[in-house]
Amino acid sequence: MNTFFFSLKIHQDAFQAYYTGQARRVSVVAENGKRLELPAHVFRPFVNHQGVTGRFKVTIDDQYRLIQLERV
Known part of the structure; x- marks a missing residue:
C-alpha cells in the first residue's frame, strides 16, 4: 500500500x-510531487459551505485502487 498527503482547496461553486x-x-x-487522479465522489463527505478544503491523506493499494481518504 502507498500513502500520499496533499492539500486541496476547491470553492463550493x-x-x-x-x-x-x-x-x-x-x-x-x-x-512528494506525484500527480494523483481521484474520483470526485470520494470528496463528498468533506464538502461544506466553503467547498472542499484541507489537508488529506489517501491510501491506495499496489494496483492503484483507493483504499481510504481522510482529512488530517
Missing part, C-alpha cells in the same frame, strides 16, 4: 461540477 457528476475526477499533486 467550482465543486458543484464535481458534485453534479459533470466532472468525475479531481487531479491533485501530492506533497
